[in-house]
Amino acid sequence: MEQRGNFTSKLGVVLAAAGSAVGLGNVWRFPTEVGNNGGAAFILIYLACVLFVGVPVMLSEFVIGRHTHSNTISAYNQLAPGKWWRIQGINGVFVAFVILSYYVVIAGWTLFYLVEAVMGNLKESADYTAYFNDFVSSPVSPLIYAVAFMALTHLVVVRGVQAGIEKCSKVMMPMLLLIIAVLVVCSFSMPGTSEGLRFLLQPDFSKVTPGVVLSAMGQAFFSLSLAMGCLCTYASYFGSDTNLFKTACSVSMIDTMVAVLSGFFIFPAVFSVSGVEANAGPGLVFITLPNVFNMAFQNVPVVGYVFTVLFYLLLLLAALTSSISLLESVTAYVVESLHQPRARASVYVSVLSMLLGVLCVYSFGPLSDVKLFGLTFFDLFDFVSSKILLPLGGILICLFTGWYLDRRLVLDEVTNQERLRFKLFRVYLFLIRYVVPIAIAAIFVNELI
DSSP states (O other): OOOOOOOOSHHHHHHHHHHHHOSHIIIIIHHHHHHHTTTHHHHHHHHHHIIIIIHHHHHHHHHHHHHHTSOHHHHHHHHSTTSTTHHHHHHHHHHHHHHHHHHHHHHHHHHHHHHHHHTTOOOTTSOHHHHHHHHHTOSSHHHHHHHHHHHHHHHHHTTOIIIIIIHHHHHHHHHHHHHHHHHHHHHTTSTTHHHHHHHHHSOOGGGOOHHHHHHHHHHHHHHTTTTSSHHHHHHTTOOTTOOHHHHHHHHHHHHHHHHHHHHHHHHHHHHTSTTOOTTOOTHIIIIIHHHHHHHHTTTSHHHHHHHHHHHHHHHHHHHHHHHHHHHHHHHHHHHHHSOOOHHHHHHHHHHHHHHHHHHHHGGGTTTTTOOBTTBOHHHHHHIIIIIIIHHHHHHHHHHIIIIISOHHHHHHHHTTTTTSOOTTHHHHHHIIIIIHHHHHHHHHHHHHO
């Protein structure tokens, strides 16, 4: 079996783990949730959910991965040999595989829109709804772009932990943050800046309902890539000197910053154009925003061109950093448990995931009328993974870490064998045993409903 890789620097640890967490949901789903749930009040609730739900679960995954230095399935086998807890390890790898199969579809859309933006084809006069629908329903183009995106992901993972994942994370994550900063600065020149900032920064607690709280909690859970096996796998590459709690806080902070800053450039753009609602839904990214960018910068088309290109480059980077962690989670299992060379294992996983992804690609075209349980393949994979398996996985992680694992083992991991002080250990243990499982159960029920 090939020698296991490890991250070589603290910066590499943080940027790789942050890359796993940061994804399309930060730029796509978060602004949509903010728009649907009243703006700043939602953001404040979201921050609390990240702190009291997201960080404890992430820390638990770090404990499991770093202690075992194994892929997700082997990690649970080591810590609970012969026990049924290995189900969560299997669940994590399976979820990562399923999510990757439909995630590459949306990521392929971002690659297509980036190419179109660079070529100047996203014009103001276009019917953006028809433009989008014609593309996703095509039997050829979306498949080509999905395969191309999967190839990009494969090229990183096949190079290994240090030369592939860590090296690329050190390039892509700073680039992603720089692009966001540029977009935010550019958006401040739009006429809708003050109204957009007011929407984001002025809380309206009259709009806060139990449903809003559950939406914020669900967004925090899904945005941080919890229970997918990705963070557990990445933690298995951490060194013994890695401060797990500090890393979890840093990753959560970067993930949240990307999400909030996305709102800072999206909402000024939206409010600068009359007749466009802030809660435009998922179509915000591929239908509404191209039109908004062209209209907002119609007097300075060069700026509008650059803004649009940077926006879709940002989406592509966010999608790529997440897809890398999804592919690595499954590849690590194939390498270590099935004893395959990394080059061969990553090819197996990429090809199999893409074959499943074909069904998801064609869910918007030739197979749009083929449904199981009333859902297309894309919607079915999304529903099973995000609405059922991920919340159940989150609950199992909490129960496993909080109740099954020896308390001394957990304490040793978060304190690096007592070389660090962790005064919040009792608080963490209380949250992971009682508060977080109940919160995730509430998310689970809410998502199903």
